[in-house]
Amino acid sequence: MNPIVKTMMQSTAIAAAGLLWAGVAAAEGSASIGSAIYNQQDELLLPEGFREWVFIGAPLTPHGLNNGKAGFPEYHHVYVNPDAFAVYQRTGEFPEGTVIAKELVLLQKGDYKDGSKNAPSGRGFFAGEFQGMDVMVKDNARFKATNGWGFFNFGHNAPPYLKASRAESAESCASCHTANAGKGMVFKSYYPVLR
Ligand code: HEC
Numbered sequence: 001m002n003p004i005v006k007t008m009m010q011s012t013a014i015a016a017a018g019l020l021w022a023g024v025a026a027a028e029g030s031a032s033i034g035s036a037i038y039n040q041q042d043e044l045l046l047p048e049g050f051r052e053w054v055f056i057g058a059p060l061t062p063h064g065l066n067n068g069k070a071g072f073p074e075y076h077h078v079y080v081n082p083d084a085f086a087v088y089q090r091t092g093e094f095p096e097g098t099v100i101a102k103e104l105v106l107l108q109k110g111d112y113k114d115g116s117k118n119a120p121s122g123r124g125f126f127a128g129e130f131q132g133m134d135v136m137v138k139d140n141a142r143f144k145a146t147n148g149w150g151f152f153n154f155g156h157n158a159p160p161y162l163k164a165s166r167a168e169s170a171e172s173c174a175s176c177h178t179a180n181a182g183k184g185m186v187f188k189s190y191y192p193v194l195r
Contacts, residue, residue: 034081034099036137043164044152047135050101053079057191060125062107064115072134072156074115075105075127078191084138088194094138094186104132104156132156134173135165136185143167146174149185 034053037045056078061070080088084098094100108128111117116125133154137143143150151173154161168174174185181187188194 033083035097036099036139039164041164041166043166044135044137044150045164046133046154046161047081047099047101050079050081050099050103053081053101054085054193055079056085056193058105058127059187059190062115062125064107064110064113072102072104073131074107074125077103077105077127079103094184096138096140098136098138100136100186102134102136103130104134105129106131130159133161146170147178147183147185149174149177151177 034047034050036047039045058078059076060074061072061076062074063070079101080094081099084095087093087095088098106128107115108117108126110125112123116123119126135152135154137150137152138148139150140148151168152165153168153173154165177185177187186194
């Protein structure tokens with residue numbers, strides 16, 4: 001064969017193989033976005049990159065409307081890992097391995113007692129600094145006792161958050177979700193995109 005044609009064919013084959021490999025790598029990468037990872041002490045590692053997951057909503061419990069001591073101050077920015085969200089959209093159920101991150105965010109300093117302030121858009125509440133991180137993981141085998149969901153607290157403070165966290169007791173987290181959100185454990189009614 002003409003050596004030039006042969007070289008061209010070889011490089012085309014190499015380029016094709018490279019593309020194929022990139023495709024596989026991308027598929028594998030996306031399959032693992034946000035997957036729960038545990039260390040040897042059975043602690044969940046702080047999810048990485050959760051602020052780029054699917055943002056499903058921001059319930060707000062300001063100190064100003066809760067006698068100055070909201071249990072979860074104040075905005076709750078809630079994210080679901082993208083693969084689980086895609087399954088939810090198809091089936092209406094969160095699949096095994098779903099990770100939901102709730103980041104607490106304080107309000108900006110208010111002009112009024114209730115914590116609200118004036119902005120060009122009107123009087124309202126506006127997000128200030130990050131202030132903590134709670135996570136739920138769906139894993140029926142691991143968290144059978146709490147309706148298949150594990151609960152983790154990575155600190156209710158400004159970042160940096162804990163790098164790893166042990167599952168919380170049923171009393172500190174799951175019991176309230178069971179009592180008020182039902183067996184599904186997720187408060188779906190507060191997130192328009194889940195309804
Ligand atoms: C007193 C009741 C109560 C307790 C205790 C509680 N939660 Fe929740 N949690 C809620 C409610 C209500 C929502 C949804 C509305 C909101 O965020 O204000 C929620 C939302 C969440 C969400 C977002 C998904 C969802 O179901 O809306 C996560 C994640 C979460 N909680 C984790 C935790 C963790 C971790 C703990 C323990 C450290 C905990 N929760 C303790 C009531 C509770």
